Amino acid sequence: MRAWTVASPDDGVRLREVPEPTLQGGGVLIDVLAAHVPAYTKAVVRGNRGGLPVPLTLGPACVGRVIDVAPDVFGVAPGDIVLDTALLDAGDGDAILVGWVGLGGSGAGSERTDRMRAVWRDGVFAERALCAKETLVRLPGAERYPDPARLSFLPWLCIAASGLSAAGPLAGRDVAVIGATGQLGGAAVLMALAQGAATVTAVGRNQRALDRLAGLGPRVRTHRLTGDRPTDAAGIGPVHVALDTLGATPTPDATMAGYDSLRERGTLVLVGGVRQELPIPYGDLMRRGLTVRGSWMSDEQTVTTVWNLIRSGLLDLSAVEPLPVGLDDPAAALDLAERTTGLDFVALLPAPAPQPVTPGRG
Template sequence: MKAAVLKAFGSPLAIGNVPDPVIGTGEVVVDVAAAPVLSYAAEVFSGERRYLLPTPVVPGCGAIGRVREAGPDATKLKPGDWVFCDPTVRSRDDALTPDIVLQGWSARGEGGQRLQEYHRDGAFAERVRVPTENAVPIGAIDPTEAASWCAIGVLLIAYGGLLAMDLKAGETLLVSGATGNFGSAAVATALAMGARSVVAPGRNEAVLADLKRRFGERLVPVRLTGDGDRDTEAMRRAAPGRIDAVLDFLPPSVPASVARAAIMAVRPYGRAVLMGGVGMLGGEDLALPYPWIMRNNITVRGQWMYEPAAVGGIVGLVRSGLLDLDHYAVDKFALEDANDAVTHAAANVGPFKLTVLTPGG
């Protein structure tokens, strides 16, 4: 089969023929129709991000495709079924604390690297092999819709954070980092789940205005000033009611003070979920006040990616019409043009933008 191969960090992807994936028990081989190209793929392939990804490797984080062959223990999947290839692969021998690898992308820890040795190659190819539970049915679609369905890879991460905080219909959510790729996905997903309103703080007035245009009165933009106390108060005042929960998607470049200002806008008994990159490049710690957390019964937790059941939930939101994939502008590239796609993805970063490889033509 044809694939794009990263032979060494710092080298361009090599397009050529590689052996077909060989199926085993508990696995599915999928014909890839569309695979997302993440905006920071160039940083991964150059080695700048220092991801634990052994080369040579077929990269690619997730895909939409059709089942080509299912293993002997599959009871429902059959050839031709449209599926989302979930890249979040979990070890099966420890249900409480599984090792996790993003297939074709990265691994965490010694156990994750062992898992990666087998679940290694990703979706920048005509076919990909995934664990059976990672081939999640999405129902019949027109092949021309496959690229748009790649958006659920981004939406799923936001959905994972919203499930972690147990967001309820009618609640008011504040999304810290709402003007970014994942933050904007959180806005769309929270409103689809029935949030009363979403408070969207940020400095990019053009993006805030675009969010308002897309989502109407339930989207409440707040222009940040950089003064933590003033910004916290501005977010509280802007909300139509008390802020029930905060979801943080701020990138590593943003100081912790910005995250702290947003979290401290939450009401007593409120919740905050951290999913961003604050502190990963150094700088000050988050430093939330102990007395404030304790006396106000605040829940603060971290969330990385999402639980397996989230995939079916996000598919349901799309199928119901509550979550509209048409928000995403999709630019498609043939597999042969994978290097151009990586360059394009880096240059077209922002909310509701999607770069996709289409190995299936």
């Protein structure tokens, strides 16, 4: 079968013919229906985000259809539509993202995460994939969802939802998303609206992307980052919740503007890829009763909740714009992904037409 592989640390992503995956204990074989290609995939492959366990088939998450399951797998069955979240969590901080960079806990890894990565290495940018059963969440009724490409945004929506829920219920509260012009930020704006936020302030540099977010409805405000922390804080707040979804920034100023914009007893949640120390003043945090939290990936319960929001129509994915690509030209696909912003994203559709299978259990 065809797959996007990375052979060595100095290799790029290449389309290669690889052996068909075969079932092993705890494993589930899936047809990959659609996979979101993150905007920063090129940076991941270049090694800018930590080490990839090469050689491997790349790809952190997808929507797929179960073809076969190992005898010890009971939670999913052939025909089910599933989300592969890539997250394999052994507990006590030992968690890996299969087919990707990123380790749980301190991020340093351990002898146990090395062993996990030795068994569960290959990701989902391929026609088919063998997934650990723990990385899969069933999406009941998704076999009737008309557009798998759009549904492949689900992992980013779930990561955003986990970050937002770390700040408590959002209904009637004012929320800011710092980095809303990126894909995680765009997902967070959609999630906060679906969860009843009174206002959602979309914060970023890209005016076109901000304008598009403003078009989502009257509860969306925008603030274009100026780079001046006091000006940005005044433009963003006051808010009850600030969610930081920024990529790698040269300074912590945009994140700190989010912190400054909090109301008393507000919460700043860190979800993004900022690699800066945050200069948080002890007395200010203490007197204003603020909370600063982190959030990494999402859990099964969140996936089910977000899928139910989509299913019920409360979260309308017509706002997102998948740009479909096939497996043929990974370099062009990664270039395109790098140019996407906000609610646009590259959706890899590995197979031209899925094989007919037994219907899911609904």
